[in-house]
Amino acid sequence: MPRRVVILGGGTGGTMMANRLRRRYEPSEAAITVVDRDDRHVYQPGLLFVPFRLAHADEIVRSRRRQLHGGIDFHESAVEQVVLEEDKVLLADGTHLPYDVLVVATGAVLQPEETEGLTGAGWNENVFTFYDLQGAEELARALEGFDGGRLVVSLVDMPIKCPVAPLEFSFLVDWHLTERGIRDEVELTYVTPLDAAFTKPVASAHLAGLLEEKGIGLVTEFATGEVDGAHGRLVSWDEREIPFDLLVTVPAHGGAPYVARSEGLGDALGFVPTNPSTLQSLAKPNVFVIGDATNVPASKAGSVTHFEGETLEENVDRLLAGEELSAEYDGHANCFIETGFGKALLIDFNYETEPLPGRFPNALGPLPLLKESRLNHLGKLMFQWLYWHALLPGRGIPGIPEAMPTSGKERQPEAV
Amino acid sequence: MTTIETHVSELERDAEGFLVRPEQWSRELALEIARENGIPELTPRHWQVVEFMRESYLTTGAAPSIRALGKESGVPVKELYSLFPKGPAKLAAKIGGIPKPLGCI
Numbered sequence: 194m195p196r197r198v199v200i201l202g203g204g205t206g207g208t209m210m211a212n213r214l215r216r217r218y219e220p221s222e223a224a225i226t227v228v229d230r231d232d233r234h235v236y237q238p239g240l241l242f243v244p245f246r247l248a249h250a251d252e253i254v255r256s257r258r259r260q261l262h263g264g265i266d267f268h269e270s271a272v273e274q275v276v277l278e279e280d281k282v283l284l285a286d287g288t289h290l291p292y293d294v295l296v297v298a299t300g301a302v303l304q305p306e307e308t309e310g311l312t313g314a315g316w317n318e319n320v321f322t323f324y325d326l327q328g329a330e331e332l333a334r335a336l337e338g339f340d341g342g343r344l345v346v347s348l349v350d351m352p353i354k355c356p357v358a359p360l361e362f363s364f365l366v367d368w369h370l371t372e373r374g375i376r377d378e379v380e381l382t383y384v385t386p387l388d389a390a391f392t393k394p395v396a397s398a399h400l401a402g403l404l405e406e407k408g409i410g411l412v413t414e415f416a417t418g419e420v421d422g423a424h425g426r427l428v429s430w431d432e433r434e435i436p437f438d439l440l441v442t443v444p445a446h447g448g449a450p451y452v453a454r455s456e457g458l459g460d461a462l463g464f465v466p467t468n469p470s471t472l473q474s475l476a477k478p479n480v481f482v483i484g485d486a487t488n489v490p491a492s493k494a495g496s497v498t499h500f501e502g503e504t505l506e507e508n509v510d511r512l513l514a515g516e517e518l519s520a521e522y523d524g525h526a527n528c529f530i531e532t533g534f535g536k537a538l539l540i541d542f543n544y545e546t547e548p549l550p551g552r553f554p555n556a557l558g559p560l561p562l563l564k565e566s567r568l569n570h571l572g573k574l575m576f577q578w579l580y581w582h583a584l585l586p587g588r589g590i591p592g593i594p595e596a597m598p599t600s601g602k603e604r605q606p607e608a609v
Numbered sequence: 610m611t612t613i614e615t616h617v618s619e620l621e622r623d624a625e626g627f628l629v630r631p632e633q634w635s636r637e638l639a640l641e642i643a644r645e646n647g648i649p650e651l652t653p654r655h656w657q658v659v660e661f662m663r664e665s666y667l668t669t670g671a672a673p674s675i676r677a678l679g680k681e682s683g684v685p686v687k688e689l690y691s692l693f694p695k696g697p698a699k700l701a702a703k704i705g706g707i708p709k710p711l712g713c714i
Contacts, residue, residue, distance in 0.1 A: 307676075350676055388696070414695055416675065418687065430690035445676065461677040466669070488671075 195224045196513055199282055199292035201272055202449075203229035203257035205237075205585070206484030206498040207298035211265045213506045213587035220264050223513075226290060228282070230271040232257050235326060236580055238495065238573075241358055241531065243329035244336055244441075245369050250326055260585045272299070275455040277477050293479065294509055297458075297465050299449035300485040301354055301493055307445045308349050308420060315422015320440045323362060324354070332441065336369065341378030342438030347427060348385055349417045350445045352464075354485055354493045356392060357540075359383070359443050360400055361531040366441075367407045368533030382410040384427065384435060389413060393547035396540055399563050403532060417442075446493070448486055464488040469544065470520035472505045479512060481505055490544065491524045499584050500525040503595045506587075525597040527553075529573035537569035538562075543597040551602040554592055558601055617641045627702065627709050631666070634706025642704050648693070651704070655692055658682050662698075663705040672702045672710040 198214055200207045211227045218225075239253035258267045271285035275295065282290040303324055305311045311320065323329040346363045353359075363383045370376040383390070383404060389397035390404060390411060404411050418430035420440065427435040448463025458476050459465050466475040467487040474480040483505050484498035491497045504522040511518050524544030529537045539560050540548035553560040560569055583590050617638050621629040626645070628634060639659060643651050651659070661682040666672045675698045679686035689697035698710045 351674065388699075416690070416696075418690075430687060431694060461673065461680045490671075 195220065195222055196293040197291060198223050198225045198294045198296065198509070199290050200225065200227045200296040200298055201275075201282065202298035202300060202484075202486070203227045203234065203261070203267065204298065204300050204484070205495050205580075206300070206486075206501070207296065208234070208257065208260045208585045209499065209502050209587045210296050210298060210483060210505060210509075212260075212262050212585065213502060214509065215262050215265050216587065217506060217510065224266070225264070226266040226268055227257075227261060228268045228270060228272060228284065228290070229257055230269070230285075232267075232269060234260055236577060237354065238580075239577065240323055240326065240329045241361055241365070243326070244323050244332040244362075245365060246333055250330065254326070255581070260581070262586070272449070272451040273454065274451050275458055275480075277455070277457050277480065280479065294512060295480045296505070296509070297452075297474065297480065297482045297486050298484055299452070301352075301446040301464075302449055303444045304447045305444035307447075308417060310422065311349075311420040311442070311444060313420075313422060315420075315425075315440075318422065319425060319438065320420060320422045320442065322442055322444055324358075324443055335439065336366070339439055341375055343380045343382070343425075343436055344439045344441070345382045345384055345427060345435060345437040346441045347383075347415075347417060347435075348443040350386055351392075352493055353443050353446050355528070356492055356494075357528050357530045359385075359441075360390065360404075362441060363409050364403065364407065364533040365531055367409060376408075380410070381408070382412060382435065384412045384415045384417075386416040387413060393542070395550070396548040396563060399538070399550075400530075403565075407533075446485075452486075460488055462488075468520075469524065470504075470522050471508055471518040472501055472522060473508065473512075473518060481509060481512075489524070492526045492528070494526055494528060495580070495584070496527040497525070499590070500527075500595045502587060521596075523596050525595065527593070529569055529576065531570065531573060532565050535570050536565040536567055537573050538565055539569045539572065541597060541602075546597060546599070546602070549602045549604070553601055554594070554598050555600040562602065617645070623709075625703075625709060628706040631663075631707050634663075638706065639704050642706075646700060646703065648700075648704075652692075654684060654688070655704075658684050658689065658692065658697070658701050659705045662701045663707055666702075666705070666707040672698065672707055674698055674710060 234255050234257040236253040239248045242248035273283040273285050275282050317331045321332040348359050390400040391397040416430045419428040425437050452459035452463040465482045467482040469489040474482050485493040508518045527541045531537045542548040550563040552558040693700040
């Protein structure tokens, strides 16, 4: 009888794992089921461009089902809960799905309701997020009607998906306003709860420099306690205030709602405690986790999910064979950072090594690290094609190894 | 009877002042670190948070974020900010002698 592999989530990680495992096993060896609540797969990096009408909904949304290779069962239903003790998943449509191996790939969800006032007065009027498609489209309309004043870009709390995206939005909106000839009419401010522009020191220094060059104000250690859209105020827990005419914010994130309903599976925020090297859950040996759904100390990003794929495929196989797991995943992440005017930065890092300057993918590589270039921008655009045609099918990306390459990185002393 | 007191100035700390070896921590040291950071006394509410932080770190290997603290420590976020101004998770971790919370990447 084939082993039963159930994958929760048909996004980046779930689709990629289903396709990898389908290639690895004959149908007589493994039955693979992917569960998702809908059939809309959003290319999330594209959301950044929607507010500027540089990307449109019809280009970045495709059918989830159609990204899955033949011989994979797609079950469209929300998840009610995982019953770890009985090795089964209960679905909202009443189905019980027993499994031999479970892969949790349900990502992170936006929780704007966690912040007082955020979804109250002004929501989608002078307070927006571009982190979902509807919000990004509403923001596009608002930006068109915006002709000056205080524009604030903020993130409420870490962790968030793609932690560089709000910075990219700031750079792109600076470009957008410049092109429209109204940049001088706008006071642009970036607000973060972190103690610097980004999470790691060398990259933070570079990014803070870029903000300054572009005349974007930086407010750090601002932990948003309340959003008051009616009076255009952002209020921190320690009672500082930042006034705005237009707020673009990234709400707090948590795990998918069923995680909290599944006893023993998740942490306080609904993420699943996961071994950072093997990607096995700490909840039970036959439960693995990939992508944004984990609590591992890596960015919540598509590149992380992609680089996790090889380790996870290997470990599912080892678990089914009763062998010891391999501890291969190194926390590798790789992100293009759009900086506007047709340029982008690139950062490449892992659990141990922070983003450093240099070249990618090696010392002679074409892409400069932590430095603006047109080639990096083209790389970001090309990535969309690779996403649908290499990443989701579970293939490697030519020239980009799963483990972080060290050649090409300029080692630096700790302080900058 | 004599006691040998260790002072925080004698211990190895990272650039931001977090203890490198959490096992060297004691309640007396916590008070010293708190004072260094502008908190003159540790009230029972401070201790509730510091002990929760330390306990979580020692059992799970990671310090909780502010939001997780607000949900699980029994002290709401608003009060966390009045107890530990600016960065409650960071400051409570420092006082509790555990590494800087990794939560934000």
